Amino acid sequence: MNIGKAAQATGVSAKMIRYYEAQGLIRPADRTEGNYRDFSERDLNDLRFIRRARGLGFSIEEISRLLSLWRDDARPSREVKAMAQKHLEDLDARIREMREMADTLRHLAHCCAGDDRPDCPILSDLAGAPTGQEQRAD
Amino acid sequence: MNIGKAAQATGVSAKMIRYYEAQGLIRPADRTEGNYRDFSERDLNDLRFIRRARGLGFSIEEISRLLSLWRDDARPSREVKAMAQKHLEDLDARIREMREMADTLRHLAHCCAGDDRPDCPILSDLAGAPTGQEQRAD
């Protein structure tokens, strides 16, 4: 199966398949006489695994490790769980940060008249005016 | 005030100050005889504005527009509010995505024994096994 069909079958773009190969995430695909990549069913399964792991926000490096664990029949599930929990902490931290941004912004936008006049609490906040809502150093 | 002092005074690194200047976000700073950048109080205020706007997640391009509005005494606050709301939508969308990832991952990690045995619902999910929790195409 050539790269275009493999891309269609897995939902991973041809570009990204080549990139994953270059990064050593997947083994180099077989080649046809004409030097076209030739993907096996197993290759497709790896690509689908990668697509799902990307969908959960794992980095290429983390996915590389997850693939090794997946292929290792003697893996301790402890290791997989530890990776998941570490990634979960990262996600939660980033969500928290973004929620703080969003909450601040929501408050400021709510306080802004949004009309023809220039007075704007959003700009006042960015300019450093105290509002009772700015982030304090804890 | 030279770039090091300006960086300290504003919380924006010297690297980033030069970058913002190169990107046209701030006007080119004055120069001393020795070709050092020389920042005025007004420059510092611009840098602080940028730092706060970055803290709310605005992109360089958006900040460029916000700075123009800030400097324009005749701005309609409507424009600022519209920018804030657009950015807020982006933030909320990204938060939603990440929360879906985190929730899925939390469930999978919760279901994983995390011991010496190889059985692992996290890997099973990534490998495509149905779990009742995977994301469906709506």
Added chain:
DNA sequence: GCTAAACCTTCCCATCAAGGGAAGGTCAAC
């Protein structure tokens, strides 16, 4: 069996906001 289109290959470039580091010029303290 030829031709054109569709596909593949590699290689380089861009994104975005930041940092690293080299080579060389300037300034300040002692």
Added chain:
DNA sequence: GTTGACCTTCCCTTGATGGGAAGGTTTAGC
């Protein structure tokens, strides 16, 4: 007047992804 701390510009790297060029291969139509 030397030394060390600072500044300057320039280029490279990050991470995951896409764009596009130049050129080779395969396939479908005739």
